[in-house]
Each structure stands twice: as structure tokens, then as C-alpha cells.
Amino acid sequence: MARIAVIGAGMGAMAAAARLAVAGHRVAVYERTETYGGAVRRFERDGFGFDTGPGLLAVPAVYRDLFIKTGKEPLEACVELVQVDPSARHVFADGTEASLPNASRAGVVAALDEALGAGAGGRWGDFLIRARETWDRTRRPLLEEPLWPNWQVLAEREPYPAVPHKRLLRTRRAGTLAEVGAWELRDPRLVALLESHALAYGLDPGTAPANAAVLPYMEHAFGTWYVRGGMRELARVVYERCLARKVEFRFGVEVTGILEKDGRAAGLELAGAEGPSVAEADLVVGTGPWRLGELTHGRELYAPEGIKPTHEGASPGRVVVCLALSGARDADAAHRTVVHTPDRQAELEAFGRGEPAARPTVVMDRPDDPALRPDDAHESMVLTATVPSQARYDWEAAGAAEAFADGMVAAAERALPGLRERALWREVRTPVHTRLETGAEGGAVPAPALAAAEGSFLRPSNSTSLAGLFTVGGWSHPGGGLPHAGMSGALVAGLIVEGPEFQGSQ
Template sequence: MAGIAVIGAGLGAMAAAARLATAGHRVTVYERGDTYGGAVRSLTRDGFGFDTGPGLLRLPAVYRDLFVKTGRRALEDVVGMTALDPAVRHVFPDGTAVTLPASRGGVIRALDAGVAPGAGQEWADLVNRGRTVWDATRRPLLEEPLTGDWRALAADPYPPVEVRGGLLRRRRTVRARTLEEVRREQLGDPRLGLMLTEEALSYGFDPLRAPAAAVVLPYLRQTFGSWYVNGGTRALATAVYERCLERRVEFVFGAAVTGLVTADGRAAGVRLADGGTRAAAHVVAGVSPAALEALGGAAPGPTPQEEASGRVGMPGRVVVCLALRGGREPDAVHRTVVHGAAREAEAAWVFRGGLAVDAPTVTVLRPDDPGRRPDGGHEAVTLSAVVPTGEDWGKADVAGRFADAMVRAAEAAVPGLGGRTLWREVRTPADTERETGAVGGGVPGPALAGAGGAYLTQGNTTALPGLYAVGGWSHPGGGLAHAGMSGALVAGLIVEGADFRGSQ
């Protein structure tokens, strides 16, 4: 079978490599860094362990399918996973807090008790409309290659809703165009609005511009849950890497690819920084659009998601790893969202160049994992916040001041946080750029329908025959699950060719 060169060792690239090797291809992965996993990294120090990239897995069925299709051992035979229940605790700017269980009925009851009577059903109705979006877009958006028929995804599948409005409170039918319109017209309590817009913010989307179809995001989280991988998500990356080795995928680390080799109008290999070339029948690139362009494999210009974000480059993340003295209290929740006091100002800063905020929205992860702390008398806590990539994050004072603000916010979720801290390490978009090569350290979000196609990512095929794009910057977008889906799509396109119609 033909030799295949894969650029980068991120999750999507490795997922494609494992599938292609299983199909009989000789696969070589060229990674410019010294390890695998892309943005899926970890920090270990003094017996503490932290995820510095994504901390939770959604839609684990994507990786279950990968392991079923590429070997004998199932995913759960390789890594342990635990579904979060409670799913999340929300701490609002007014001081109220609500803990949501994993069940739909439990969410309704918790919101009725913790927010306002009727809030639970109002949220449930919203999530049900997210299901409408999911049913309409699941196959073409996630399981099929992005082809010339992509314009079918330009229309927003979010359904029209009947609401009461005006002085006479008459019923009228509205068709929301953006997530902000959904919040304003269909959610009465402002705390429900914060829950909705936080979903968009957490994926790097501006609520003012994100299509109404983004309501699918809370639907996915509530319906399919969030899963913690024992040992952290780095353990998932290791499992995929080892599956690649089992399938005899070759990895070459410290091998930066600087260009493409072409012959007869198609990709025919890669050129390395040492001046050498490696021939290949197909090239799979797990890099950002800007990096792909630099290799000579794409037309210039921002991706649709970058245009929709109002800047070239998606938002990034600041991650604060906290080593704490004192054990985790018995009723601690794994994931807490502490909502910022000024969501509109925060979104303006992240997406539209506004002033920096001193009370950001912070996600607090407190895994109950004995393997990530020295003993029961200590705790490893990870904080994360979405930030613009345009700030000078390489400066210690810039990163330090923002980390201080994140810690202040997180005190609402972790009792006695300030007095318990032994040490902390801060990771910024500057670190993400250094580790992954993404310009500015941006983190791509998942593809969304609607908005005229502005939230679709670059397709898996390119203008250069034989060159394929894989990973979070490519269809169907960012996130661990979506990256795994892209690997399945690219492998299908290479193995089955033009007849490939999508994952089964």
C-alpha cells in the first residue's frame, strides 16, 4: 500500500494515522516537537498533576469507535473514564449558586429551586430546541466530509419560537438569528442567560455573533455528559499514541516540516527542516490554516471561523495550575463555572478588542483523582479562562495579573483557596503557540451550522490533490471529539476515495 506522511502528532492526526495503518498503509508522522498530543498536555510537579489543555472529554463514543476499528483492546480496556455527576456547579455574580446533576429531570428541579420557579422547564425547552439542531445537522456536520454541498449548512436550523412580548403581552413567533437573540427573547432569568452565553464563550464563540444553532452546545453537554479520563486527558493521548505504535505507525520527533513536495500537480511528499525530503502518496496535515498556507498547501486568507470572530485568530486560553494544601471536601464538585461580573464587557475584550476585565469567567476543575495529588492532604486544581490572543501574554506581569484575577474569582468555588496555595504555574496563549504552532495560541471551536456558513471550518480535502487537512482547525472543528471525527473522515477519504460518503 502507499506510504502516507502525516504532519503533526495531535489527536486528530494520530486518529487518522491509526486508521490508515489499520487499512494497510505505511504511515510516518513528522512532529516538530519532542512529544505527541498537540495541545493535549499535562504538567507534573512535586506529586501534583494537571491538564494544561482540555480537561474533560465529550462524546467518548468517537474514541470508542477508533479503538474498535483499530485493534482488539477497547478504549475502556486502556483508560478509565468517569462521567461527571454532578455535571457542573454555576456560581453567579449575585452570589447565588446552583449545582446541576447529570439527569434532565434533576436539572429541572435544581434550576427551579436554585434560580426561580419555572426556570427548569424554560431551560429544558431551550435544550430541546438544541436537539432539533442536532437532529438536523449531526450527519452532514459531523459524519460526512465537507463537500460542495456545504451551503446546505449555511441556513440556521434553530426552530422559530412563539413568545409573548410588547405592552399587551401578545404571542408572536420569532426566529432568532444569533445566540444573543435567543438569550434576550427566550430566557427570562438573567442567570439562565449567563449559562447559555458561557457555553458559547467556553468554545471561543462571541455570543453576539454566534448563530442561534449554537444552542446545540448545551444540548450536547447535557445529553451526552462530560467525562473525566483517569490520569487526565494526557492519558487519552498516550492511549492513542500507543495504539498507533501497535499498528506500526512510525513517529519522527524533532522533525519540522517546512514545505510540500509536489509532482504532476499533486502532493508527493514533505520537505524537512534538515533539507531532506520524504516521498509519500498522500500527505495529511494536522496544522492550522496559517501553517498549511506557509507550507504551500492553501490559498491565503482567514478561515470562516476567523472571519466570524472579527479578528484573524481564534481566542486562546489562560490556564492556572494550583497545588493546594488540604484535602478536597467530600461535597466538592468536579467542574464549577464562576461567572464574570460583566459578561458583555468580557466578550467585547475577548472578541472585539475592548478593555481587559478584572473579573473574568473562570472554569474550575477539581478532579477526585488520587493519582494527581501527593496524598489525601493535598489537592490539584486547574483554572481556565478564555482570552484574546492579541494580548502580550509572553510578559510575566501580564500573565501574572490576569492569573491573580482568575484566582480571586475561583475563591467562590474553592473554600480557603488563597491560604491553601503552595505554588502555581500559569500557561498562556504564548505557551500554546510555542507548543502547537497555532498563530497567537488560538484554540479552534467546533463547526456550527447557520450564519451563512461563517462557522464552518476548512474542509478535509484541499485544492492540492493528495493533501488532506485533519485536526481541530479542520472539519468538523475543535475539541477532542471533533478532532477524532476529523481523523475518521480523512482516513475514509484516502481509503475509499471519491466514493466516501461519511462515517458509519
């Protein structure tokens, strides 16, 4: 039985902690804030509640597996999972709307044909078939297995299939997501639908590899799910599963360094209300690889031929606007509405300059959940937009956050006229809040790992060159997103329990 110190109480860290405790190890989690969950947070005021992190869950099987492997109670015995339908309503630049059924290819094809015209649904349906082929090729190496030592194999070839062109009597392989849209979808509204899944993670479709097609495919194939009571409930039950497995949590304690002894990680240097201290351990499960470099005093944690950590602040962040509304929620309202920018090119160019878009794409979440509103005469709503992180844009400048929030509300009114008149108050949260809650540089949000593109979208491996030190969470393999965080915990636990020969979940 080993003593294992875990840095941070994010979703990936807690997933690893629970699995390691079940394997018989003594696990202690050290979290610098006063709560658990990382980015999966809730803001509450006046009887209103708002999810300020992920609003929906894709691939719930990841967390079902966590609960199966760590106790007798399955996930559904701890929380109520609701498959939202439609999966999303889309309001496009020209005012066209389409509501897409959840996890139904035939339903989505029919809905797009009706909304966008005959043939649109067929093109999207054909794309989903190719996206499934991409998923089948990349699922294990990018989600279920430790990063291959010969990761170059993943980086060299684009797994998105080549598309035949009858007139040209040849096939053409898209290299970027933008090329997939331009060559295969051809309708600007379908292109916006495709690219919105990349933009949600701050990925530029012009540089994101074509295999980013797996992002919309994951939602289509496995559905989009809501946790009754708010997504924060998922974090709560994972935390409680850790407690049930005797994981120790110490909140309000910041890790300032990693102890080394005889060339191995040997514990943590800590700073808390009671002053500096140390926590000895046999193994350490760390936070993002970029920050681990500082905690190990600049030690090179990855071999020269390995994937290197990139500055977290270079990745985008999110602005979240929590709206407390008077008036009942419409009975037929979609849980999620995506309001696409009227000027997609301008939005992408703003990202490139490190500026927030003047007219951003906005995601509107309207959960039908009595737990998040004071009564049925009110409604809680969350607006989200992808923006540059605090490392690239000064979100603390006077008026910057409020001005951008005004633009988000104006965008949302395209989908829900009269929204501003219903607002009792709002809370605006920027990458500054994300940095304080998660520790990520600039309040950035990590994207999932992707293949091809010379490895530039891969994340560093979960094992490091310092024996006994592992990394977990969205900044290491397999990247960001709730499913990926859960899988990172499974991978780290496997590497520790089974050793370097661990080949991934079965």
C-alpha cells in the same frame, strides 16, 4: 498500500493515522515537539499533575468508535472513563449557585427550579428540547460527513427552531445565541449558563449563531466524562494504539514545506537536528489550513467558492493556572465549577477590544484523582479562562500573565473561599505556551464548526485543491474540541480509503 506522511501528532492527526494504518497504509507522523497529543498536555511538578488542555470529554462515542475500528481492545480496556456528577456547579454573578446532574434532563430541571426559582428549570428544559432538534438537523453535516461541496445550504438557514409566541400569534426565529437567551430564557443566570458554553470556545454570543445551542446540548445528552489519571491518558492510549498499528513517529522534526510532483503532494521537506531532509510520500495529511498555505508556498488550496481558512490568531486562546494546594480536597467537591463573571457585558466588550476581561468567567477543575496529587493531604486544581490570543494581546509583557492569574484566583475564591492561603505554588500558562505546543498562530484555540451565519463559522474542507493533500484537526472541518478532532481523523481516513465518494460514518 500508500505511503502517507502526517504532519503533527495532535489528536485528530493520530486518529487519522491509526485508521489509515489499519486500512493497510504505511503511515509516518512528523511532530516538531518531543511528544504527542497537541493541546492535550500535562504539567507535572513535586508530585502534582495538571491537565493543561481539555479537562473533560464530551461524546466519548467518538473515541470508542476509533478503538473499535482500530483494534481488539475497546477504549474502556485501555483507560477508565468516569462520568462526573454533577456535570458542573455554577456560581452566578449574584452569588446564586446551582449544581447540575449529569445527563439528566429531569434532574437538571429540578435543580434549576430549586436554585433559581420555579419555572427556571422548565424554561431550560424546553430549550434543551429545541437544542436537540438543532442537533438532529446538524449532527451529520457538521460532525460525521465531509463538508458538502454545496456548503451554502448549511450557511443559509438557521437550524435552531422558531419559537411560538402565543400573545403575538406568530413565531420568532433567533439568529444568535444571545437572542436565544434573551427571548427564551429571560433569567440572566440562565443566560449566563447558556452563554458560558460559547465563551469557553471564545465565541461571542452576540455573533455566534443560534445553533451554538448544540454546545450545551452535547454535554447534556452524552454526559461529561473524565479519564482516570488525567485527560493526558486519552492522548497516551491513542498514541499507543497508533504504535500497535505500526505507525511510525518522528519527534523533534519540523515540516518546512510540502513536496509537489506532477500536480500532487509528494512528501515533506523537513528540518531537524540532523539538518534538512525530505520524506517522500504518496499522500500527505496536513495541519491547519492556514499554515498549509505557507508550507505550499502560497498555493491556493481551496476553490474560490469554498470555505477559506482564516487567520488562526484571530481566534481566542486560554490562560491556565495550575494550583498546587495544601489540604485535602473536599469530599463533596464538584469536579468542575464555573464561576461566572460579575459583569458579563464588560467581559464581552473586552473580548471585542482584544483585551483580557478584568473580571473573567473562570472554570475550576478539581479532579478527585490520586494520580494527580502527592498524597491525600494535598490537592491539584486547574483554573481556565478564555482570553485573546498572543496575536491580539501581548502575554509576554512584564507582569501581564501574573496579573491576570491573580484575577482568576480571586474569581475562584468566590466559589472556594480561602483558596489563596492554600496555594503552595502555581504555574501560569498563556497562549504563548499553546503556540509552542500546538503551533497554532498566537496560541489560539479553534471552536467547533456551526451552521448558518453565511458560513462564517464553518471550517475548510478536509480535502484540498492539491491532489493527495488533506487537512485534519480543529482548524479544518468539523472544527475544534476533542470529539471534533476525533471525527476529523475519521473523515480524512474515509476520504483517503474510499475516495471522494465517501459520505461519512454510518
